[in-house]
Amino acid sequence: MILSPPVLALQAGAAASSGFLLVALRWAAPVVRRWDPASGSRAQLRLERRALLVGVLVRTALAVQLASLALFVHASDALAPMFTGAMCAAGTLSASRYGWPALAVQVAATVLAGAWLALDRADGLAPDQPLVRVKHALLPAVAIPVVAGAALQAAHFLALRPEIITSCCGSLFGREGRGGWAGLAWLPPRAAGALLVALPGAAALAALALRRTGRGASAVAALSGLAGPAAAAGVIAWLSPYVYEAPGHRCPFCLLQPEQGWVGYPLHAAVLVGCVAGVAVGVLQPFRRVPSLAGPLPALQRRLAGAAALAWTALLAGAAALVAASGLRA
Template sequence: MILHPAVLALFISSLLIGFMVLYAALHAARIVRWWDSRSGSELQLRLERDTYLVSTLLAYAFGFQLLSFFLYIFTADTLHSLFVGAMCAAGTLQVNGYGYPALVLKLTNFLLAGLWLIMNYTDNRAYDYPLIRKKYVFLLALVPFIVTEMAVQGLYLSGLRADIITSCCGSLFSADNNGVTSDLAALPALPLEIAFYASMGATLLLGLWFIRKGRGGYLFSLSAGTAFFVAIASLISFISLYFYEMPSHHCPFDILQKEYGFIGYPLYLALLAGGVAGMGVGVIMPFRKRESLREVVPQLQKRLAAATVALYFLFTAIVTYRMVFSDFTMR
């Protein structure tokens, strides 16, 4: 393993997150099994104290989990100069067979952790904790993903050695190669461009409608999730080309570098945060009619929808500005 400060930070933070989640899961299992809000027993009082501890612990753990996604990408980009053949994070992640699986797990856990935090925040706003069993069942379902990420990332980081020759992003994201990244790069630009603007436009309109009328929450959430994945495919297929002004350079990581003004960070932050907020509207939608959440859920949903609208608009505006004012054209 390369003893770089960022590598050590990732390794230690992953262990801490894993330990905190496992510890919380032990308490969560007891809460799911024995929780009874109508009881005044000594066991129930202990469970109520435990839920404060678990909620606080997980708020920090999942907060670190969200940050670790960006730290992982930043670390991979920072280390690329140590490996022959690597020009950005794409090459660093290709050093061994665990880099990209760890990235996919981190992205998955970013979304799931964000949704859990939204559910937890909603539950804590009510006087009777109506979602306590549901959120802890959700937590128990999350544990295998967190533990798997910890293991896969550990294997990746421990396998980093400076004498390894790796592939550059030009070959990894080439439309002529085989693989998922190559398939995304080979997607036809015009249909995907139409899908990108259609999904973003639909999400923005549905979001404004939901904020104004309070209706169509599920449809808005579905649209936000669809737009999220369409945007990721679009970044690789055609958006990146306008930033690099090269017709065959589809790498989604070079935009994180200084040469491109680190524009990738606000792009990814807007897309990820907007996606979590938008999907979060749908996650808490079934609880709108709970007596203790009748006022809490609609207000929170409108704030989440407003965040999605603002962040997706920012993402689309940055992309559109670059497409309009770039010297590169695909027409």
């Protein structure tokens, strides 16, 4: 294992958040089975105190998870000079068989964490907290990916050795590359660019329509969920060459380098925020029928839709600015 401040911080955060979630899972089961807000019994009072503590533990753990994804990518990028063949985070992730799975699981865990936090926020808006049982029942769907991501991350860092010879991003995202990443890299550029514009643009328009009319939550969630992969494909196959001004360089991680002005951070953050906020809008939709949430829940959905629209619009504006500033012409 390579010891560095980012790695140690990641491991400490992952251990803490996993521990919090495992404790919360153990305490959540009685809440799901025996929660009765109409009861004034001593057992119900204990459950209410336990639910409050579970909420604090889960919110803390998921906040750590939201920060951990960015730190994991940053740490992978910072470790790249230690490995022969690595030029950026892509090489570090390829230095063990756990690197890419850890990244994929952490991305999924982050989206699920954002959706659960939106559900928790909605529950706190009503005086009777009508979603206590629901959010505790859904806790395993969030906790399991977070804990799995922490385990894969630990396995990845434990497997790293300075003598490892790894693959550079040129081979991973080149014509000779194998696997899904190579497939994304060599999508037809015009088609990938069309996806990058069309789906995030449609998600932004749907989110703006929801803010005006209060309708279309399912469309916002579906389009935002599709816009994430479409944006990833567009950034890799179409936008990256404009940034590097090199048609054959299609790595999304080199966008995080200072030589490129760290433009990858706002681009990737916009995709993640758009996905999380847009999906959360749809997750909340079934609970609009709850009487105590009839007023506050639509307002929360509108705020989330506004965040999604802003994120997708920022992605499109950033992509347009990068293409306009590039010396590369198709």
